[in-house]
Amino acid sequence: MADTTGTAFDIVVLGAGSGGYAAALRAAQLGKNVALIEADKVGGTCLHNGCIPTKALLHAAELADNARDGAHFGVHSTLERIDMAGVNQYKDTVIGGLYKGLQGLIKSRKITVVEGHGKLVGPNAVQVGDTTYTGEHIVLATGSYARSLPGLDIGGRVITSDQALTLDWVPKSAIILGGGVIGSEFASVWKSFGADVTIIEALPHLVPNEDVALSKAFERQFRKRGIAFNLGVRFQGVTQDDNGVHVSLEDGKTFDADVLLVAVGRGPRTSGVGYEDQGITLDRGFVITDEKLHTGVANIWAVGDIVPGLQLAHRGFAQGIFVAEQIAGLNPQPIVESGIPRVTYSHPEVASVGLTEAAAKEVHGEDAVEILEYNLAGNGKSKILDTQGFIKLVRKKDGPVVGVHMIGDRVGELIGEGQLIVNWEAYPEDVASLIHAHPTQNEALGEAHLALAGKPLHAHN
Template identity: 90%
Template sequence: MADTGTAFDIVVLGAGSGGYAAALRAAQLGKTVALVEADKVGGTCLHNGCIPTKALLHAAELADNARDGAHFGVKTTLEGIDMAGVNQYKDTVIGGLYKGLQGLIKSRKITVIEGYGRLVAQNTVEVDGTRYTGEHIVLATGSYARSLPGLEIGGRVITSDQALQLDWVPKSAIILGGGVIGSEFASVWKSFGADVTIIEALPHLVPNEDVALSKAFERAFRKRGIAFNLGVRFQGVTQDDNGVHVTLEDGKTFDADVLLVAVGRGPRTGGLGYEEQGVTLDRGFVITDERLHTGVGNVYAVGDIVPGLQLAHRGFAQGIFVAEQIAGLNPPAIVESGIPRVTYSHPEVASVGLTEAGAKEVHGEDAVEVLEYNLAGNGKSKILDTAGFIKLVRQKDGPVVGVHMIGDRVGELIGEGQLIVNWEAYPEDVASLVHAHPTQNEALGEAHLALAGKPLHAHN
């Protein structure tokens, strides 16, 4: 018989972005909280996802700057990529954030329980033989790097988990999947000097974005020398001491040092007792209502295990939402379309709200108006030597329902885009705001000026 642990107001199963956010906010609201984690608090985002990949991308940007310094009148040479140094920098960033998060959790008097947790009753989690009861349970077990049926990971066939630990730069790489993860690694490895080929079964790279952004992204990657094959499915791979040999269904073959499998992430829900306790799963995802309740007892779910965008900031927001819901604060439900999305490659892609096609589906073919503002007309973009554009989607005679951007550093602009979409601003509302000059941010202001019918630097 299992030992009985302590009873808590809330037991959170998983300490990634969604889980630790729920724990921190609940503790702030006076709840007693147990946070169960088999690995390290911070989860995939901090240790094997967002943070380490963005550290690599920053190192890649520095490599490009060193390589292209003469263009700006700065004579520089790139002696090479020291992966030991890059990894030390990456790990230092992770270590600092990890230490800070541990301190924050300790200061909130959250009980961290190390080990694999399993839901054994609607109000009980068992960890290594000890049971912990919670008046409320929050499932936040996150996701794993998915593969394809029959495609085994090992050797030179790797996922992002192994790619982040490489202590060498591949001379050539094939990337299976042209979504966010695949595109970011393609960008890094190209900047580090590798020959890169992306294989994507869908018709476009970053296929979840507005098609105008996807096409512009493809042009930018093509200009950088990143090759890609679209609309063709992967068939198989063999590997030997010389590398990998990849075959597509159309008969094309490719050879490279490594194959990175970046076909998305699967929900980590198997074998955790969810279904046995009545929680509904669909293809492994936990089904909830808009309040993130599972329909079982006082069990909630947040983050990558809930169908929708698999983004750390979505999980973080859901964790806060559930803690406030449990505390009786009745927070407003999170609107999925209002969550910003960023691909941190070179160039960056950032968006929030509905795509043009999505808006036409919701509001009607003739009830949508779009505008594209070229960053060539923006002074700061010219200084940074970046190309791209901002695309606005509005309901005709109504609010802006989508903001889509491509260009270096546009991810830093999505904050205002998020406010515009979520607060249902009209173009005229944004056009009246004064944006600092010279910034890329003012391109958002100018785009809304144009959409409001009074373009300054853009043509009517």
């Protein structure tokens, strides 16, 4: 056994974000002696600068919309102001509670937490300051950072999500560079808080990784909310002064606003940590692994945002558990990327799992795919919530459902069943036979599968 009082461990995990701390917790649960190295705080981007704080802002934004629009439901109220100090206090309280809980959990598993910048200095060694920690296995989980574009410097009124999460004021106007998940979520928050918002997206659609039907519906609802966007055009440059930012596009258009939020994705944090020096293959900064997340070098594994694919906290979390179980000899099933659920927590929400219509036709053939769209207008709870949207099912003809795609307020809470349907390769008839509680939005999933199974009740044949 490794000496847990020194610097030798069964497993050394470099990075304590979702992937790293999940690997450490599961490995410790399986009897391994674990060192968890983190330069900042355990919990990583998701807890401190990503998932949790942005969703707290989105909840505050929902309350603002409810206060402003209550008369529609017979509740007459007015929105006096957005108190960003109060919003940030609420957000930080949520983060603080979860952070304290995670610290307690790590301590209870007797995981050794090492604070400081770690660097891989050997096939089984990570150096932090003057101390080297060795492990029979090394798990790389150094996460990601908010990217910018070449020549676009962050500073002043040009910010990333990191700075946006700590703003103590609401911009009167904002330009958002990037219409993916991060850009769309901040556009939703700031619009609810009263800002004029314009999104600039180089690709043809907002949330471009989603099924095109969802993207188009999403654009319609953003347009209805008064969120402006320019699609299929590239950013050219920005200048800033005391009055704000002045943005130009390659098509000649110019825009002025209080701030420019750069939301063009996240880059892998793999520079200066010794990976290449140890023979680990990088591609555009990402660590290349096999399907079992092994790097091909000694007993070194990689998880989370540094591995090519979806940059999602729950993906990294699942990968951390997967690697820990492999190290412990449990032989878990490899993670199927297409089976990972995806949610954009804006107003409206977008949630999906599995193949888009285009991807399914590419995989199975143009004529081997069946599509069904179920409008939420036929769902009682959605009507009560006054939300618009639909559920789109993608099925291999005469076979299982291979994609579930949804748009509408709160549909992110439905993706759990969607994940089971896709990952368990359920047929529409299997889901149609299940009883869904009424009235719930979840019921819409059952109705959609009833329709796809050829026996629609609240949908037309």
